[in-house]
Amino acid sequence: MERSVLRTRTHPNLVDHLEAFVTVHEAGSFSAAARVLGRAVSSISYSVAQLETHCGFELLSRGSGQVSLTERGRAVFAEARTVVDNARRFSAHARLLESGEETRLRVLVDVLFPRQRLNAALLAFGARHSRARIQLFNSSLNSMWTDLRQGEYDLAMALTGAIPSDMEARAFGEEQLAPYCAATHRLASVKGPVPAGAFQAERQIYYIGDPTIDVERVGRVFSTDIWTVDDVEQIRRLVLAGAGWCFGADFTFEEELAKGKVRRINCADPKFHPVRNIGVVWPLERPPGILGKSFIEFCCKP
Template sequence: MPSVGFPTFEQLQVLTTIAETGSFSAAARRLNRAQSVISYAVGQLEEQIGVLLFDRSGRVPRLTEAGRAVLADARRATATIETLRGRAASLQKGLEAELRVGIDVMFPMDRLVAALDAFATQFPMVSLRLSMEALGGVARLVADEACDFGISTELDAMPAAIRQRPIGTVRLVPVAAPTHPLALATADRDAVRDATQIVLADRSALTEGQDIAVLSLKTWRIGDLGAKHALLLAGLGWGNMPEAMVVADLKAGRLVRLTLSEARSHDYPLGVIHRADRLLGPAATWLADRLTV
């Protein structure tokens, strides 16, 4: 049995282009080659792999069964090579191969999705690794160089290596399910302290010993904002949530805004953070400039 040769990228590109355009002549026009060059490339590919790719008995050459099988492999191979070439071109321009970003869970999700959608179009060759953290979690990732930059709240114990640029605030409102005791009347200090407060947990040690906006003696500490939202909807406690995240719940009556003597709506500051000893690359700079509230 004859050995199978190694097809070139050009040969595979010709095969996939013929399949996409429907004919040798259309492929020649798209690739800006003479039709004879297209035919020669197909013939060489058939000779190298030892199978007939096109049935030439009719007026228009048609893929054989073997040709259709090879075409699927050719598409995967050309796509991989094109990705490699694009990534190499990006790296030559100084563009990051991968961007690691930490985002505070309070950052508005619609703003994040819009920014990442634009990022995917602007930098299709840059891989993205996204981490969602609460309180000091993002600052810890950036300080430890696990993230290139982050969106974090202000911290009293911000690591010395970190520089921060304010980008805005998120409005937090105290809420509970309408059946919760605190929702039934204006609550006094004792009622608030006796009720279970659902609080975001900090997976870093940067806020250790601090209870930020914690008023209740009994707390459930949750590491995920979505889980906190679900527990509030279930009536298992009260807590502060980003207003934009619960506005639909408030309108529908699934949650109510609490009138508390001690806990009122307040602003949660956010900023772009990065290590002072590291320069942000072009993709990181572009994305950081678009993450604003």
């Protein structure tokens, strides 16, 4: 009975013993495992023996200089490997925290922000900071600044003409917005520049990220018939189905434009083709840390 109770307790050096066990199997021998871990062979042998005593059965078959998993060793190996991997991730995380480097970056992304630029920056950032965790959240201008001020997000990828005085930004390009509709839509059949009045009679499909907000972007509503949606992909599908028109950028309908399924509408009124700066924004009182600065640099690369 006493021995059974003891086995339910966690061994004080369990992670070290599991690491030795896993490494012996993966390296192929006790001596190879000792070289990998920078420990003496006797220390590796002791760890495996202690682990086997703790388990109550042999994990490795020894013979003629080679080792292999026993049947029970195979049964527990995957769990042992997971524990060791998690312990190594924990140690790496702790080292980063000790050095003052963040391990998570929470980024708000304007729904009209060019995704090709963002994706390129994310790939480069991920290759440089393999243990950092990125969290992306869709947003829009009317809620973005409030979200940043509340401190739940680190940066914002914004497409805007101006930023609030309590924010700081680094711009790295421009994007022109325009109205888009399906090739079968009435607006697509208008010859020459479409007059602004023609849009008023057609349904506008509009992004709304917060049900308490009626209009997200000041000056971007031009119709008396408005549908609001909180999902960019759903807006794309509605436009493709001919349900209405929306503001966007060429990347929003890149494939459909190439296939002739969507039209970029040319309007005589320049308000329908605004040019906006694209860049990274953060609160003045919370400047980017090491990860944030690195991410910004990748975003600014052409």
